[in-house]
Amino acid sequence: MKGGAAYLDVGGVAKRFRETPVIRDLDLQVRAGEFVALLGPSGCGKTTLLRIIAGLLAADRGRVTLDGADVTRVPAHKRNVGVVFQNYALFPHLTVAENVAFGLKARGTPAGEIAGMVARALALVRLSKYGSRPIFALSGGEQQRTAVARALAVRPKLLLLDEPLSALDRKLRETMRMELGHLLHDLGITAIFVTHDQDEALVMSDRIAVMNAGRIEHFDTPAAVYARPATPFVLDFVGTSTRLRGTVAASDGDELLVDTAAGRVRARGRAAAGAAVLVAVRPENVRVGPGGGNTLELKVRDLVFLGSKLVLHFHAAEGDQAVAELPAGSTEGLAPGARVTVSWPVGATLVYSVP
Amino acid sequence: MSVTPIAVARSIAPRRGVEPVALLALPGTAYLVVAFAVPLALLLVTSLVSDGRLTAAGYARFLADPFSWTVIANTLRIAALTTLVCLLAGYPAAFALARAPGALQAVLLAALILPLSVGVVVKAFAWTILLRSDGVVNRLLLAIGVVDTPVRLLFTEVGLVLGAVNIFLPFMVLPIFAVVKLIEPRLLDAAATLGASPLHRFVRVTLPLTMPGVIAGVAFVFSMSVSMYVIPTLLMGDRFKTLSILVARSFLFMRDRSLGSTVSVVLLVIAVAVVVASALLARRWQPGR
Numbered sequence: 001m002k003g004g005a006a007y008l009d010v011g012g013v014a015k016r017f018r019e020t021p022v023i024r025d026l027d028l029q030v031r032a033g034e035f036v037a038l039l040g041p042s043g044c045g046k047t048t049l050l051r052i053i054a055g056l057l058a059a060d061r062g063r064v065t066l067d068g069a070d071v072t073r074v075p076a077h078k079r080n081v082g083v084v085f086q087n088y089a090l091f092p093h094l095t096v097a098e099n100v101a102f103g104l105k106a107r108g109t110p111a112g113e114i115a116g117m118v119a120r121a122l123a124l125v126r127l128s129k130y131g132s133r134p135i136f137a138l139s140g141g142e143q144q145r146t147a148v149a150r151a152l153a154v155r156p157k158l159l160l161l162d163e164p165l166s167a168l169d170r171k172l173r174e175t176m177r178m179e180l181g182h183l184l185h186d187l188g189i190t191a192i193f194v195t196h197d198q199d200e201a202l203v204m205s206d207r208i209a210v211m212n213a214g215r216i217e218h219f220d221t222p223a224a225v226y227a228r229p230a231t232p233f234v235l236d237f238v239g240t241s242t243r244l245r246g247t248v249a250a251s252d253g254d255e256l257l258v259d260t261a262a263g264r265v266r267a268r269g270r271a272a273a274g275a276a277v278l279v280a281v282r283p284e285n286v287r288v289g290p291g292g293g294n295t296l297e298l299k300v301r302d303l304v305f306l307g308s309k310l311v312l313h314f315h316a317a318e319g320d321q322a323v324a325e326l327p328a329g330s331t332e333g334l335a336p337g338a339r340v341t342v343s344w345p346v347g348a349t350l351v352y353s354v355p
Numbered sequence: 356m357s358v359t360p361i362a363v364a365r366s367i368a369p370r371r372g373v374e375p376v377a378l379l380a381l382p383g384t385a386y387l388v389v390a391f392a393v394p395l396a397l398l399l400v401t402s403l404v405s406d407g408r409l410t411a412a413g414y415a416r417f418l419a420d421p422f423s424w425t426v427i428a429n430t431l432r433i434a435a436l437t438t439l440v441c442l443l444a445g446y447p448a449a450f451a452l453a454r455a456p457g458a459l460q461a462v463l464l465a466a467l468i469l470p471l472s473v474g475v476v477v478k479a480f481a482w483t484i485l486l487r488s489d490g491v492v493n494r495l496l497l498a499i500g501v502v503d504t505p506v507r508l509l510f511t512e513v514g515l516v517l518g519a520v521n522i523f524l525p526f527m528v529l530p531i532f533a534v535v536k537l538i539e540p541r542l543l544d545a546a547a548t549l550g551a552s553p554l555h556r557f558v559r560v561t562l563p564l565t566m567p568g569v570i571a572g573v574a575f576v577f578s579m580s581v582s583m584y585v586i587p588t589l590l591m592g593d594r595f596k597t598l599s600i601l602v603a604r605s606f607l608f609m610r611d612r613s614l615g616s617t618v619s620v621v622l623l624v625i626a627v628a629v630v631v632a633s634a635l636l637a638r639r640w641q642p643g644r
Contacts, residue, residue, distance in 0.1 A: 076544070091545075102549050102559070106550040106551035106552070106559075107550045
């Protein structure tokens with residue numbers, strides 16, 4: 001990668017459970033201080049990858065390098081990689097402070113220093129007054145913060161978070177999303193968090209690695225992943241879009257003419273005439289009325305009012321979908337069944353070859 | 356409004372006052388009073404009343420006799436050894452059982468529980484056959500070359516403990532198995548990522564979390580082995596005296612109800628004291644506290 005060696009370098013890692021491949025020749029490079037989201041559907045191997053990086057699971061092949069040292073064969077307790085588990089895995093027989101002190105004691109930190117370090121870790125997550133509480137007396141959010149404090153107290157080289165917010169209810173999840181993001185950014189710690197929630201990934205991370213079937217399909221900034229998804233899977237998994245299957249009717253330099261069930265669409269890309277492709281556009285790039293480089297006649301199926309915006313779903317061929325997002329209040333002439341003209345710029349059209 | 360599971364759990368936590376649910380304990384309590392508490396009270400009265408007068412003379416006489424102390428020592432030694440061997444063998448076995456895959460676990464559990472349906476007399480008698488000088492145990496030892504000549508096992512304390520462990524082991528394995536199954540495996544992963552070595556993980560996480568099962572198992576096995584009668588009678592014979600054997604002899608052969616009651620109470624006090632003390636000790640000794 002550009003700009004020097006990666007802080008965490010996962011190279012050619014593969015893992016099978018019985019005969020099923022869960023991770024397939026996966027590469028991932030993370031820079032120091034970066035906050036990376038590992039986004040993917042359940043079963044895509046993201047938690048398995050996290051466990052391999054933590055040293056809780058041995059990869060079948062490949063290597064893991066952390067801070068310049070090959071840690072592929074280093075067991076978890078010697079790796080200094082902190083983990084916040086999905087259900088926090090707090091020790092039920094210990095108090096909040098004892099949970100946070102656990103790692104310090106395990107590392108043989110002098111007893112005199114432990115109290116101060118525990119207090120600082122608890123202050124970071126605003127749990128200073130909770131030290132003597134038993135774990136069962138904590139709310140879900142407090143447990144989550146205890147787990148973060150426990151992982152941070154030992155000053156890990158790398159922090160891994162496995163669906164850290166999924167056990168919280170929606171309201172709290174949104175608050176903690178911001179709070180946790182700020183905390184980890186302020187500490188400058190290198191962190192990877194696993195999530196299946198695209199909003200979480202988009203809001204919190206510096207870069208998103210979108211995983212599918214044991215591979216990383218796209219690894220880039222949230223804006224880039226959203227605007228220019230690398231594969232149809234990423235397009236589908238992150239955000240919504242109008243997606244139309246078609247065949248290339250003509251190719252002129254780097255511009256394609258694609259025939260779809262909804263009409264002819266122009267896109268920037270290279271493909272041979274007759275090739276099967278998928279063209280797509282993000283809903284906020286679509287406007288009602290003529291004007292863009294691509295214009296289609298579509299029939300409204302549903303109007304979904306979302307407060308600040310209005311989402312239009314159009315009738316489309318089987319397997320296709322067409323959506324547009326408009327500012328709220330622009331409902332004039334838009335009712336289910338109405339035929340409208342929609343348009344978008346050619347430059348906003350995404351095109352993927354499909355097998 | 357968001358309500359976390361923990362908040363719900365707290366709202367249904369114990370309240371003051373008598374719960375109607377407590378009434379469900381009534382039939383069981385009534386049975387225990389009639390079948391257990393009343394006879395126990397009569398036993399206590401018998402041990403304390405002599406010639407119509409209340410006296411502790413029976414206890415004084417019993418405790419002044421050096422022979423009594425030999426019997427008490429025998430009883431405690433055998434019970435402690437049996438409990439210790441059960442714990443050392445049962446603790447790892449409970450882990451293996453808890454981590455065994457589904458079908459295998461069911462088979463192993465059945466193998467552990469089914470022998471309980473065989474009477475103690477039958478099992479103890481079976482051990483007298485196994486432990487004979489030409490029994491299976493000796494032939495096995497000879498065959499694998501551990502010994503050159505048959506060792507005396509029957510009518511020895513080693514043989515007694517061997518037989519008792521076999522009979523009481525399920526009562527150690529099952530309660531420990533029950534708590535091990537409840538331990539979240541992620542806790543050990545968490546401990547590892549925090550820098551805890553395998554030994555540290557065992558001592559600071561596994562052991563404290565399994566302590567309730569250990570206490571239950573020790574209480575079961577100790578209270579049963581401190582009061583066992585059939586097993587030492589068959590495996591040790593007449594010469595060896597334990598408190599229960601003394602109780603039986605007092606009532607059945609010597610027709611001395613006063614002595615029998617006294618020894619019974621002594622046995623009961625010792626059993627309860629040891630079980631309570633070990634529970635308190637284990638609770639105080641909570642690593643990581």
